[in-house]
Amino acid sequence: MTGTDRASRPGGRTARVRADVLAAVEAELAEHGYDGLTIDAVAARSGVHRTTVYRRWKTVAGLLVDLLQAGADDAWEPADTGSLEGDLIAVNREVHAALTARPSVTQAVIAASFRTPEAAEALTQFWVDRYERTAVVVRRAVERGEIPAGTDAHQLLLTATGPLYHQLVLLRRPMSRSIADQHARVAAKSLCGA
Template identity: 45%
Template sequence: MTSDPGSVRPGGRTARVRAAVLRAAGDLLAERGFGALDLTEVAALAEVGKTTVYRRWGTPAGLVTDLLLAMAEESVPRADTGTLRGDLLADARLVLDTLTDARQGRLFRAVIAAGTADPATEVALRRFYDVRLAEWAPCVTDGIARGEAPVGTDPRAVLSAVAAPLYYRLLISGDPLDGTTAVRAAEAAMDAIAAGRFIAT
């Protein structure tokens, strides 16, 4: 990319072009997957000049990398229900709602697949999850301060444990993704917290 997307003026033409292109890219990814992502088609769908898209993003991988950056920028703020159990349940439900959304579920499948095929996209995907985990980490640290989790409990490990069963069902087993799954994931994490399984060593 020739410019830092995070440095563009909010609401300016560059920001509008970026938003249109990333929306188009996300739609095509959700519909067809990473292997069929074509920059010329993205430009046409976004009603942006093909030269602009090729100059700024260069490759499908470059486009997906920026899409992941945008998704991180727009990450939903952490819940603050007043209890660790409530926060983890809210987190599980957010993951569930995202993965079961008709567009977002397919989009996450596509970007995860892209991350397995392209090193730069893999880095961007990990950065996306780093941002998300950092955003929600205070749920756990606040829980520690309230005495709901042992001192030394690792927020990243806890949040990963909440999300993992949901991603497993989406990507591996194909088992139903529903509210019961989200509750079980949060409750299992709480049981493990109480047992000290997530204390950093």
């Protein structure tokens, strides 16, 4: 969900316009939040003509939805460290970094999801896709014999990541990276005695 170098962008002018506009949406959202996000500011920041932005994205919600859809189109996959614990720690460090960045695009998108149903739906779809991709860390652990076949991947990932989102987004309290690591370890060991 971060900008890429212009020269490396595939797809010609239309793809470049989209990339420029979405990079501007990210920057405006992170700096000013959803309330400060306007099509005019996005147009000015991206250098794309405002009538083009209005024609293609129509509304601020349309820009947000496209930002999340672009995020779902990327090639992200979780790190493969060789152990369930290592993989979950890597996942939690990504979540922790995204939620504690100043400014945090992720926090801004979450806040926006409580303002407009289209953004809420797009964020749910983005996360469904991300959690499905992350489930590979559980399948690899099953293949290595670390955890039983039939382990519920989503439930395990919620044990690892849920405490970070709850603390840093809803409770609005701090959490150190080492505590985020510990929540990953708890999840990795959550099948002991099972």
